[in-house]
Amino acid sequence: MNIHPSPEVFARLAAQGNVVPVYTDLMADFETPVSAYAKLKEAGPSYLLESIEGGERLSRYSFIGCRPRQVLVCGPTTTEIRIPGQPTQTVATPSDPLTLVETEMKGYRPVKIPGLPPFTGGAVGFVGYEYVTRIEPSVPVAAHDELKLPLLYFMFSDSLLIFDRAKQTLRLCVNAHITSDLAAAYASAVAELRALYELLKQPRELAPAPLIDPGPLTIPPGNFSPAQFENTVTAGQEFIRSGDIIQFVPSQRFTRPFAGTPLDLYRALRTVNPSPYMFVLDTGDFAIVGASPEVHVRLTDCRVEIRPIAGTRKRGATPAEDLALEKDLLADEKERAEHLMLVDLARNDIGRVCRYGSTTVPEFMVVERYSHVMHIVSQVEGIIAEGHNAYDLMRATFPAGTVSGAPKIRAMQIIAQSEPSQRGFYAGALGYFGYDGNSDTCIMLRTALLKGGQLHIQSGAGVVADSVPASEYQETISKATALLKAAAIASEF
Template sequence: MFRVFPGKKRKYSRVPMVREVFADLDTPLSAYMKLAEGDYTYLFESVQGGEKWGRYSIIGLSASEVYKFYDKTLQVWREGVMQSEEEVDDPLQWISERQAAFTVPSIKGLPRFTGGLVGYFGYETVGYIEPRLKLDDLDDEIHAPDILLMLSEEVVVFDNLSGKLYLVVYVDPQKANAEARGEARLNELVERLKQGLPEQILSLTDENDICISETDFKSGMSQQEFERAVERAKQYIVDGDIMQVVLSQRLSIPFNESPLNLYRVLRSLNPSPYMYYLNLGDMQIVGASPEILVRLEDQKVTVRPIAGTRRRGRDEEEDRAMERELMSDPKERAEHIMLIDLGRNDVGRVARTGTVEVNEQMVVERYSHVMHIVSNVTAELKEGMDAMDVLRATFPAGTVSGAPKIRAMEIIHELEPVKRGVYSGAVGYLGWDGAMDTAIAIRTAVIKDGQLYIQAGAGIVADSIPEMEWKETMNKGRAIFRAVALMKQQCDE
C-alpha cells in the first residue's frame, strides 16, 4: 500500500491517494464488475498488434461530473441529474480550459493515465472545428450528444504483468477531512474487491445453431443505394472535387442482451489495440478499434493511418496469399499513400518545424477477421499548443473521411442519409498532465433504446468497384456481427 498526499497541498486542485492490492485471482473484467457500480463508468484494454495483451487495463468508477454537448449547448450532470445548461461558443476551447483547470501531481510507477476526462467526440464535432460544414440537418435516430466526457476521479489500474491492482482516488485538498474521506473510500473499494461474483459463465450459441446473420441487420441503405452512392462519389473524383472519400452504411438490430457481455465476447473474438466499454447511462459503447486517431504524450504527436483491407485466410498459406494480394493491389497502395500524406499534413499544422517523420511505412497488421496496411507518423508539438489544438488539426481521421478532407466531408453529408454520431469520431481520454490518447470509433457498437447500431465504411477512389466497396463495409462489421450472433440464445419462431 502507498499513499500520495503532498505536503504542499495548496498548489494542487486534486491529489491522488493510491492503494496497491495483489489481485492475481481477478481479471480486469471481474474487477470492473465488482467495483464499477452505477452509470458513467468505463473499461479500457489493449492488445498490441492484434496479438499481445497490453500491460495495463484501466477501469473508471462512476464519474463525479459528466459534460454533454448537443450542438453548442453544454449540459453538466452530477449523480444522474442535470445541474446546469448553457450555450458555449467554442466547445473545444471549453474542454481545453477544463482540462487545464486541474493541477495534479504525477504518480510514479503507474501508466500515464490515472484520471482526467474520458469519453468520446462524435463525428459531428467537426462542425465545431470547421463552422462552414453544416452537418445538423440529417436524420439523427440515436440522439446521442456530439461530445460526452466524464470527469474520472476514481480509477483502478490493473497491471496484467504483475497481477497487482492500484486503486486511485482523487481528493480536493482544500476540503475538510479530505484525506480521511479518501482513506475511507479506498477501504470500501478493497472490501468490495474481496467479495465474490455471482455465476458469470457466459453461454454462447453453438456454431451450428447460430440463427442470425448479416442480413438480419437493418441497413439505412440498400446495397443498390450504397452502390449508387459509390458511383456518385467516383464522379466527384473524375470531376476533380476530391481524390478519395469514405462512404459508410449504418446497420442496426434489436438488442436486449447485456452490453457488458457483448464486450466480453468481442474482446475474445477481435482483440485490438483499443478495446473499450463505456456505460453512459442510457447508452453503451462497445468497441475493438484497430486505429489510433491521435496520441499526445510528452509533447510528441502520433497518428497511425490504416488503409487497405483484406479478410484473413482460412489457413496460413491462404493468409500469406491474401497479404501478397493486398500489398500488390495498386488501388490499396495508392489510397494508403494518399492517407500518409494527409496524416503528415494534419500533424504538420501543430508540429515544430522539421519534426514530422514517417517512422513506419506500409506494414501489414493482422486482426481476427481482417488484415490492414498500417503506417506511423510522428512529430514534436509546437510550443504553446495543447491537446485540443492537436484534435482540431487531426479530426476526423482521413481514413474515415477522405482527401481533401473538407470537400470529402461535404460529399459524405450529401450521400449518407443519417448523422454518423459516435462512428468515425474518437473514443479516449484527456489526462491531468495534458496528454491525450484517442482511438477512431470504428469496429464499434452503440447500444441505445433497445437497438444496437454499427457502422462501417469503405474508401472510394477512381477505380473503385461499387460491389467490392459494399463488401468491404460488411467485412469490417463482421467481428461485431459475429459477437452479436454468438450471444443470441434463442431464434425467433
Template sequence: MLPKVVPEFDIPFIGGGVGFVSYDFIRDFEDIGPLKEDPLDMPEAHLMFFNEVIVFDHLKQKINLIGIPFPGYSNDDLIKKVKKRKKELDSQVKKQTVVRFSLSDFKESQNREEFEKSVRTAKSMIEEGEIFQVVLSRRLAADAKGNPFSFYRKLRVDNPSPYMYFIDFENYVVVGTSPESLVKYRNGTVIANPIAGTRPRGISADEDIKLELELKEDEKELAEHKMLVDLSRNDLGRICEVGSVKIDKFLAVERYQFVMHLVSEVSGRLLPDAHPIDGLAACLPAGTVSGAPKIRAMQIINELESEKRGVYSGAVGYFSACGSMDFALAIRTLIVKGGKGYLQAGAGIVYDSDPAKEFDETNHKLKALMEAANDPAD
C-alpha cells in the same frame, strides 16, 4: 479542460475525462452541409470525469486503486475513499452471471444497390477533380436484447484490438474494438496511426500470406494509404514544432481476427503553447474515415449518406490527469440505445474503386461485430 494535477505516471490513465467526441463535432468549425436525420439522437461530445479509478493490468494481472486530488478533495479524503473502495472489492469480487446479448432484425441505411450507386457518384466527382478520395459508410440498425457487456467480453476473446472499450453513459452504451489510434499524447509527443488498406483473413496460413502480398501490391490500396499518411503529417504539422513531424512506421501489415490492415505511424513534438486537446482538434475527423481534401470529402459524405454519423468515425478515449491523452478512432463500434443496436462501417473510394468490392469491404468489417453480438460469451 482538465488541468494537469499530478506528474506523469507509468499508468497512462489515473483519472480524468473519459468519453467520446463525435464525427459531427466538425460542424462547429466547418460548413459540411445541412444536418442529416439523426436516429440515435446523441450529443456531439460526452465526457465523464472521475477522480477515483480502478485500473486492471491484464498483462500483469494486477489491480491499481487510484485517487487524484480534484478541486475540493483533500489527500486524507482520497486515502479514506480508496481504502473504502478496496474493502468493497475484497468483499464483493466474485464471478457474475451476465445476461446474453443479441442483435436481430437488421435494417440497412443503404442496401447493396444504393451503396454501389453512391460509390459511382463519388467516383464521378473524383474523375471531375473535386476530390482524391472519400470514405462512404453504411449503418445497420437492429433490435438489441440482453446485456451489452456480454458482447464486450466476447469481443475481448474473439476479436481483440489495441483499443477495447465499454462505456455506460446510462442512457446509452458505447462498446467497441478499434484497431486504430486517432491521436495520442504523452511526454510531449503527439502520435497518429493512419490505417487504410484491408483484406479478409485467409482460411489457411498459405492463403493468409497470399492475401498479405496481394494487399501490399495493390496500387489502389497503396495510393490511398500514402495519401492518408500525408494527411496525418499535415494534421500534426499544424500543432507540432517545425521539423519534428516524422514517419515512424510505414505500410506495416497488422492482422486481426477477420481482417488485416496496412498501418503507419506519424509523430511530432507538440508546440510549447499548445494543449493535447489541440492535437485532438487537428486530427478529428481522421482522413481514414473522411477523405482528401478533408472538407470537400465531408461535404460529399453529407450528400451521399442518408443519416448523421454521430459517434461512428469520431473518437473514443480519455484525457488523463497526469497530462496524457489517448483517443481511438470510433470504428468497429456498437451503440446500444433504447432497445436498438447500431453498427457502421465504411470503405475508401478512389478513382478506380469497384463498387461491388467496396460494399463487400463494409461487410467484412461488420462481420466480427455481428458474429460476436449473436454468439456471446457465457
C-alpha cells in the same frame, strides 16, 4: 490496506500541484478486468478500456472507472453538467463544445509520482462525428438525427482501477483535489479507496459464457438499400473524376434488436475481434461498445502519434497462405496509393500543431495481423509545438482521414449530402484526456451503440476512381460482421 502516499508525504506533494493520486495495490490473481468491471459498473456511469498491441498481444494496462466526479453532456444547443448529489445544471453549448472540457481540465496541476501508469485520471468519453461541423462550419449537418446522441460526452474520472499485467497487480487509485484543508482532502480520497475496495469484495460472479458458433449471420437492413449505396458510390466517383476529391468514405448503419447488456456484448466482442482499442462506455442512458483497430491521435509527453490503416486482406488458413496474402497486399498498387494518401493527410494534420520539421514516418507500410484480417499500417509522429495542447491536436486531426477522405473538407461536405442520417458515434473519437496533459483516443470503428433495446453498427468503405460499387457495399457488410457475430453470441448468454 497499505495506502500511498502517507499523510506526511501527501502534505509535501500537495505543495507541488493541486491533484495528488492516492492509491493502494492488490494482487491481481482474484479478478480479471471484465469481472472487476462487472462489480463496479452499477456505480453510475462507467468505462472499461483495454488493448491488444499489434493485433496479437495484450498490452500492459487495463483501466476501469466509475463514480465520476462530474459528467459533461454537450448537445447541439444545451449542455448538461451532472454532479452527484446536486441538481443538474444546464448551460448553452458554446460554438466549440470541446472548450468546456479544456477549460475544466486546465485548472488541474497533477503531481507527478514516479512509476504510475500512463493514465491515472482525467476526462474519459467521446467526441461524436458531427463535432466537425463546429470546427469546420462549411461542412453541413445531415438532416436526420435518429440516434439523438450528444456531440460530446465526458466523465471526469477520479476513481479508477488499473490492472498491470507485467506486475500482476491491481491498483485502486483516487485523485485527491487539494483544498485549504489537506487533511480533509486526504481523508476523502482514502474513504473513496475503501469504497472501491468494498465494491470489489462483492460476491458477484460472472456466469460462464458459452462461445458458440452462431452459424450464418442475418444481416439487418441498413439505412441504405444496396442500390442506393452503390448509387452513392457512383455519384462520389463523379466528384473524383471532376477533380473535387481523391477519395471519400461513405458509410451505412445497420440496426437490430438486442436484449443483452453492454458487458455481454463486450465479452463476446473481445473474444471474436481482439483489437488495439477495446472499450465499454456506459452512460446509463446509452452505451458504446467497440473493438477499434485504429488510434485517432495520441499525445505522450509532447510526442504526437497517428497510425493510419488502409489496405486489408483476410488472414490465411495456413502460414504459407498468410504470407502469400501479405505479399499480395503489399504489391497492390491501389491499396498502396490509398495508404500513401492517408499517410500524407496524417502528416499534414499533425503538422498544423507540431514543431516545424519534427514530423516523421518511422514505420511505413508494415503489415499488422489481427484475428481475422491483416492491414497495411504506418506510424506518423511529431513533437507538439509550444502553445498547443491535446485539445488543439484533437481539433487539428478530427475526424480522421480514414473515415472521411481527401481533401478532407470537401469529402466531408459530400458525405453530409450523401448519407441519409447523422453519423453520431460512428467515425468519432473515444478515449481520454489526462490530468497530466497527455491523451489517447481511438476512431470509433467496429463500434456499436446500445440504446433503447436496439444495437446500431455503422461501417464505411474507402471509394476511389476505380472502385467497384458492389464491392464497396460488400465491404461495409464485411466490416460489420464481427459485431454482428458478437451480438449473436452474446444473445445466447
